[in-house]
Amino acid sequence: MRIMKVILTLLIIVAINSPVLVRPEEKELLIGLIPEQNIFKQFERYLPLAKYIEKRTGIKIRLTILSRYGDIVDRFTQRRMDGAFFGDLTGALAIRKLSVIPLVKPVREDGSTSVHGYIIVRKDSGIRSVADMKDKVMAFVDRATVTGYLFPIVYLREHGVREIDSFFSEHYFSGSFDASVYAVLDGRADVGCVKDSIFRNLVKKDPSIKDELEIIAVSPAMPESTLCVKDDLPDNMKKMLREVLLNMNRDAEGRKVLKQMGLKRFSEARQEDYKPVFMMLQSAGYDIDTYHYRTE
Amino acid sequence: MYRRIVRYLTIIFFLFSVGGTIAIYSLSKVTSDLKTLINLHRVEIIRQDLLVNIKTVQNNLLAIGTTFGPELDVIVRNVMSLDRAAKGCSGCHHRPEISRRLKNIEQSVEKYKDALSALITTTANPERLERLKMVAVDIGEYIIEDVGDMTFIANKILQGKTEKALEQVRVITFILVSSLFLTLIVGFIIAIRLTRDIVTPVQRLTKAAKELAGGKMGLKVELNDPTEIGELARTFNEMSQSLKRWHDSTVKYMNRLKGLHRFTLSLHLVNSREEIIREYLKGVSEFISAGEIILTLTDQGGDQCWQYNSETGLFSCPVQCDTEVMQRLYESEDRRYSRFLKGEEPLRQLFPARDDIEDVYLVWVRERDRVIGALMLINTTDRISDDDIRLVMIISSNFAVALENAALYDSLKEQMRRLQETQEQLVQAAKLAAIGELSANIAHEINNPLTTILGYAELLKEETDIESIMRDIDIIESESIRARDIVRQLLEFSRKRPLNLTRVDINETIEDVLRFVAPNIKGLKIKIEKDYKDIPPVKADINQLKQVLLNVINNAVQAMPEGGVIGIRTYQRDGHVCVEVKDTGVGIPDEVLPRIFEPFFTTKKEKGTGLGLPISYRIVEEHGGRMEVRSKEGEGTMIRILLPLKGPSLQIFPSQYQDQGLQ
Numbered sequence: 001m002r003i004m005k006v007i008l009t010l011l012i013i014v015a016i017n018s019p020v021l022v023r024p025e026e027k028e029l030l031i032g033l034i035p036e037q038n039i040f041k042q043f044e045r046y047l048p049l050a051k052y053i054e055k056r057t058g059i060k061i062r063l064t065i066l067s068r069y070g071d072i073v074d075r076f077t078q079r080r081m082d083g084a085f086f087g088d089l090t091g092a093l094a095i096r097k098l099s100v101i102p103l104v105k106p107v108r109e110d111g112s113t114s115v116h117g118y119i120i121v122r123k124d125s126g127i128r129s130v131a132d133m134k135d136k137v138m139a140f141v142d143r144a145t146v147t148g149y150l151f152p153i154v155y156l157r158e159h160g161v162r163e164i165d166s167f168f169s170e171h172y173f174s175g176s177f178d179a180s181v182y183a184v185l186d187g188r189a190d191v192g193c194v195k196d197s198i199f200r201n202l203v204k205k206d207p208s209i210k211d212e213l214e215i216i217a218v219s220p221a222m223p224e225s226t227l228c229v230k231d232d233l234p235d236n237m238k239k240m241l242r243e244v245l246l247n248m249n250r251d252a253e254g255r256k257v258l259k260q261m262g263l264k265r266f267s268e269a270r271q272e273d274y275k276p277v278f279m280m281l282q283s284a285g286y287d288i289d290t291y292h293y294r295t296e
Numbered sequence: 297m298y299r300r301i302v303r304y305l306t307i308i309f310f311l312f313s314v315g316g317t318i319a320i321y322s323l324s325k326v327t328s329d330l331k332t333l334i335n336l337h338r339v340e341i342i343r344q345d346l347l348v349n350i351k352t353v354q355n356n357l358l359a360i361g362t363t364f365g366p367e368l369d370v371i372v373r374n375v376m377s378l379d380r381a382a383k384g385c386s387g388c389h390h391r392p393e394i395s396r397r398l399k400n401i402e403q404s405v406e407k408y409k410d411a412l413s414a415l416i417t418t419t420a421n422p423e424r425l426e427r428l429k430m431v432a433v434d435i436g437e438y439i440i441e442d443v444g445d446m447t448f449i450a451n452k453i454l455q456g457k458t459e460k461a462l463e464q465v466r467v468i469t470f471i472l473v474s475s476l477f478l479t480l481i482v483g484f485i486i487a488i489r490l491t492r493d494i495v496t497p498v499q500r501l502t503k504a505a506k507e508l509a510g511g512k513m514g515l516k517v518e519l520n521d522p523t524e525i526g527e528l529a530r531t532f533n534e535m536s537q538s539l540k541r542w543h544d545s546t547v548k549y550m551n552r553l554k555g556l557h558r559f560t561l562s563l564h565l566v567n568s569r570e571e572i573i574r575e576y577l578k579g580v581s582e583f584i585s586a587g588e589i590i591l592t593l594t595d596q597g598g599d600q601c602w603q604y605n606s607e608t609g610l611f612s613c614p615v616q617c618d619t620e621v622m623q624r625l626y627e628s629e630d631r632r633y634s635r636f637l638k639g640e641e642p643l644r645q646l647f648p649a650r651d652d653i654e655d656v657y658l659v660w661v662r663e664r665d666r667v668i669g670a671l672m673l674i675n676t677t678d679r680i681s682d683d684d685i686r687l688v689m690i691i692s693s694n695f696a697v698a699l700e701n702a703a704l705y706d707s708l709k710e711q712m713r714r715l716q717e718t719q720e721q722l723v724q725a726a727k728l729a730a731i732g733e734l735s736a737n738i739a740h741e742i743n744n745p746l747t748t749i750l751g752y753a754e755l756l757k758e759e760t761d762i763e764s765i766m767r768d769i770d771i772i773e774s775e776s777i778r779a780r781d782i783v784r785q786l787l788e789f790s791r792k793r794p795l796n797l798t799r800v801d802i803n804e805t806i807e808d809v810l811r812f813v814a815p816n817i818k819g820l821k822i823k824i825e826k827d828y829k830d831i832p833p834v835k836a837d838i839n840q841l842k843q844v845l846l847n848v849i850n851n852a853v854q855a856m857p858e859g860g861v862i863g864i865r866t867y868q869r870d871g872h873v874c875v876e877v878k879d880t881g882v883g884i885p886d887e888v889l890p891r892i893f894e895p896f897f898t899t900k901k902e903k904g905t906g907l908g909l910p911i912s913y914r915i916v917e918e919h920g921g922r923m924e925v926r927s928k929e930g931e932g933t934m935i936r937i938l939l940p941l942k943g944p945s946l947q948i949f950p951s952q953y954q955d956q957g958l959q
Contacts, residue, residue: 038413040379043372067368067416142419172424175417182410188424295419 027237028060032084034072036225037178037198039065046085048257055253056244059237067175069144070294073097083229088115088146088222089293092277096288100228102269103238104245108197108224109264114276115195117147117219119155120181122212125190129216130159138164138171139180139189144293146280147195148177151219154284173295178202185212197224201262220280223273227266242268297494297523304486311482315475322468329461332391332453339394339450345381346401346443350408353378354436357412357429368416375412379405391453397446401439408435497525501532514540552687555582559691563698567705576695577606580671583687586657587675593661594619594668601669619667621645626660626667633685634658646672659685661692663700737896737906741782745775785907795918797943799833800841802866802873809845810864813853821859829867835943836919844912848877848935851908855881855933871941872921878934884927892925920944 031050033042043065050061064079066072072084073093083103086094094100107113121127127136133156141148153164161167174180174189177198184192194202196218203210227245229238248254249265258265281288356371382398382405411432418428497519504517515536519529559579566572573591580589589606601619625634625642636643636656647653654675661669671692673680752768752775759765810824852862860880867874884892884899891897893913898906916923920940927933 035413035417038410039368039416040372040375040409040413043376064369065372068419170421172420173418174414175419176413179410179414179417182414 028062029082030062030064030080031227032072032076032079032081033063033065034069034085034087034090034225035065035067035176036087036195037176037201039067039176041178042176045261048260052248052254052257053241053244056248057237057240059240068295069142069148069175073144073293076100081230082233083227085225086228087144087225088274088277089150089281090144091223091226091228092274092281092288093144093291093293094228095271095274099231101231101238102271102273103227103229103242104266105226105269105273106224106261107264107267109262111264113224113267113273114221115147115197115224116221117151118194118196118199118215119152119217120184120192120194120199120213120215121190122184122187123214124212125214127190127214127216130156130161133191134167135169136190137188138168139174139183139192140171141177141180141193142173142175143295145195146222146277147219148180148193149173150280150284150286151222152191152193152217154280155217155219157284175295181209181213185209191216195222197262220276222276222280223269226269226273228269297525300493300523301490304490308479308483308486311475311479315471315479318471319468319475322464322471326461326464326468329457329464332457333461337454339398339446342381342384342398343443343447343450345384346378347440349374349378349381350436350439350443353408353412354433357415357432357436360415360429371412371416375409379409393449394446394453397442397449401442401446404435404439404442408432408439411435493523494525497521497529501525501529504532504536508536508539513543552583552683555579556687556690560694563694564701566698567702569699569702572695572698572702573604576691576698577604579691580688581606583691584673584680584684586673586680588672590672590674591661592669592672622660622667622670625658626662633660633689657685659688659692661696663696668696668699738782738786741896742779745779745782748772748775749779785911795837795840795944797835798838800836800838801833802831802841802875802939803828805838805841806845806864806866806875809842809849812842812846813849816850817853820853820856822853822856823859823861825861825863827863827865829865831866831868831873832941834873834939834941836939837915840915841919844915844937845875845877847908847912848937851935852877852879852881852933855879855883860932868941872938873941875937875939876934877937878932880932883929883931883933884925885929889925889927893923918944 031046033046035042037045043063046063050063053059053061064081066075069087069090072086072090075081076084076094076098083100084090084094086100091102095102105113121133125132125136127133138152140152143149156164156167164171168191172189174183174192177194180189180192181194181199181202183189227241229241245266246268249258278288281291352374353371356366356374359366360371382402411428415425415428415432418425420428500517500519504515508515513536516533517529519526521529559575559582563572563575563579566575573593577589577591591604591606592601593604594601634642634657636646636658638651638654643653643656646656646658652675656675657673657680659671659673660667661671671688673688749772752772756765756768756772759768806826806828849862849864856862856879863876863878865874865876865878888899893910894906895910896906913923916937916939920943921938924936924938925933926936
């Protein structure tokens with residue numbers, strides 16, 4: 001009995017003096033994904049990464065994908081997400097509105113960490129300039145993207161188009177870049193927009209796409225999908241996530257996952273990375289706080 | 297046998313191999329078919345998975361945009377399940393028609409996913425959205441139809457394959473049972489054959505080995521078997537023969553040893569030279585088969601040679617022989633023995649008159665290193681072995697020793713006879729000398745009073761007054777009494793009185809004697825120191841013992857005229873009770889000490905008769921004890937009396953003086 005008392009006392013002392021640690025196995029992180037491509041492919045693309053993080057950190061990672069870019073901003077708090085791979089504009093919005101901090105950003109196999117937006121048309125469409133787009137069908141991606149909406153709008157404005165409703169016979173939002181590309185390819189739209197990383201992936205799978213499509217305009221460099229997490233996540237957890245992702249190119253399993261995702265590695269992300277987005281908004285005459293990012 | 301076993305095992309192995317190979321071939325075919333069956337069954341599983349998942353997704357699809365529309369994550373999960381179901385058998389080796397349809401379904405699912413994703417993510421007018429939905433629904437339906445077609449084909453193939461597999465299983469069963477049965481039959485026949493080939497010879501060998509162990513040497517097992525068993529039987533026979541040879545040799549050797557022992561014993565049991573020679577020749581004849589055995593032996597003086605022949609019995613005749621020639625031959629040839637063949641010079645010298653002798657073995661008879669004779673083994677029929685020669689040499693050595701012993705014995709007997717004669721003469725002379733000395737002592741002791749008596753008797757004749765006469769008569773009387781006392785003591789010494797034995801306490805007895813002596817030593821400055829130990833009583837004649845103690849103590853007192861210390865000590869040692877009486881008197885000179893127990897020997901002139909100590913010595917001796925004396929002139933004397941605790945033995949041995957004829 002005396003020994004039991006001693007052991008209990010020791011256990012209590014150890015418990016009191018132990019630092020308050022988040023026990024990773026008891027925590028589950030909900031990470032949101034934006035539908036930058038086919039949502040099922042997007043989901044499949046991030047699943048190996050989620051499993052890798054689970055294995056390395058012991059933190060269970062649950063992925064959730066949203067049907068609209070803007071939903072990521074609206075539903076982040078509502079669905080109690082802990083972080084998300086934000087796009088260019090959604091990232092800027094999240095930093096502004098959701099108190100998230102950028103953690104890591106992907107480095108593609110060619111070493112680039114930013115993306116460019118393309119305005120595309122079919123080669124056989126005869127469209128060679130903005131003027132040729134008059135009364136055509138435009139397939140944007142989402143209002144909450146720079147490369148999939150804001151850049152084409154800015155480009156059109158720069159070329160004298162102020163009212164797209166009257167300029168195009170129809171415009172709609174395909175919701176994802178590949179859907180926008182396929183819409184142009186299939187003739188469901190005449191003009192589309194896509195970001196270069198998605199375009200390259202599609203061409204890689206089907207090289208004929210490059211022969212069929214014409215790139216009319218290229219946007220300035222924008223930040224690639226960046227993992228941002230809630231600022232109030234425990235520091236050690238943030239540190240652990242950052243360390244695991246930054247170092248995953250150093251082990252064979254991590255390199256395998258990165259290769260599946262078409263990435264070279266992850267690098268540290270900063271708020272400054274979103275400076276081009278803010279500049280783009282500014283040049284378009286939008287205020288981020290009042291920008292209507294919801295696609296309806 | 298090894299080859300036979302290998303041959304049999306090869307047959308069994310061959311049968312097993314043939315049966316096994318056919319069975320393995322058939323099994324591999326059946327297994328292949330079974331794999332096909334399993335794959336076909338897997339198609340059914342895929343069908344079920346696909347149908348369940350696609351119908352679920354179709355339902356989800358139709359509900360999109362309605363109040364009952366599911367969460368996007370649920371749709372994603374369902375589509376992922378559908379995708380897994382479509383890709384679940386991509387690595388399976390199906391028949392081409394099945395694989396083609398599976399590939400189609402997989403591609404359709406990809407299109408379905410694209411259509412679904414487009415529908416979910418697109419924000420457009422309702423017509424566009426409806427068109428997108430219908431595209432997705434159509435693809436879903438197409439997939440359901442494809443799955444149905446694939447299942448129909450798979451079922452058809454499955455049925456055919458199952459029937460074929462069952463037929464093959466029946467064939468395999470038949471082959472396996474047949475080969476097993478055949479192997480069992482062949483194995484049984486081989487087992488019987490092997491048992492007969494191995495067990496029967498082994499049993500015979502075992503029986504023979506037991507008989508061999510029981511003493512049946514030289515036993516043979518006849519087996520006409522070319523295998524290892526036959527080799528074993530041959531080896532067994534050789535071992536049996538070898539054992540017999542060794543056994544016979546050992547028995548022969550033992551017999552020789554026994555003979556040698558018997559011979560040696562008999563040789564040393566007889567003392568006569570002639571008997572020894574007879575035993576020797578008899579013994580050699582027993583061991584060696586020679587045509588003629590002749591012993592040439594020098595006589596005891598070494599001057600003359602004598603020959604003895606075993607054929608004609610023991611006879612001897614003097615022969616001429618040169619002992620020097622013999623010694624030279626012995627030294628020049630092998631010192632063990634010599635062999636001479638017919639025509640050789642030594643043989644001609646030895647037997648100049650005989651030409652019938654083919655060969656002669658000459659074994660030397662030696663006393664230490666001196667040749668005293670030779671044993672000739674003439675015309676031997678067989679070559680005499682080294683063992684035989686060694687035996688003859690041993691016998692000859694024993695013979696020589698026996699001869700030497702006999703000579704020594706004769707010499708010893710002669711010396712003993714002479715010694716006995718000398719001893720008898722010496723004893724007689726000693727007796728005469730002792731009697732003479734004793735007589736002289738007696739004569740001297742008796743003569744003194746007799747001379748006085750005779751003198752006073754002569755005076756008496758001339759005496760006239762009565763006073764003188766009475767004085768002379770008194771002197772004559774006293775001298776006569778003295779003479780009588782001398783005679784009485786002499787009688788006392790020589791008379792043997794029976795011992796009246798009682799249990800005597802020695803310490804008390806000493807005290808009694810001291811009380812008796814006390815008046816005599818009063819005023820003599822003699823101190824008595826006593827040291828009595830606790831000793832048990834002894835069986836003794838108390839009066840005679842008192843006489844001894846009185847004698848010894850009186851001698852001590854008389855040895856200290858100027859006074860001194862008498863130490864009396866009693867103790868027990870080595871089964872004896874010891875009494876030591878030690879004085880500090882004048883002591884006994886060394887030259888006198890050996891004679892103090894002789895009768896009439898005294899150093900006290902007129903005070904003693906010289907019979908006190910001899911009488912004491914005799915009494916102690918009669919009690920089975922002894923007396924010891926230690927003395928140093930000028931320092932004192934110690935006399936120790938030792939009496940046995942168990943008392944005197946029943947037989948009283950006569951004393952040495954009795955031996956000398958004093959009684």
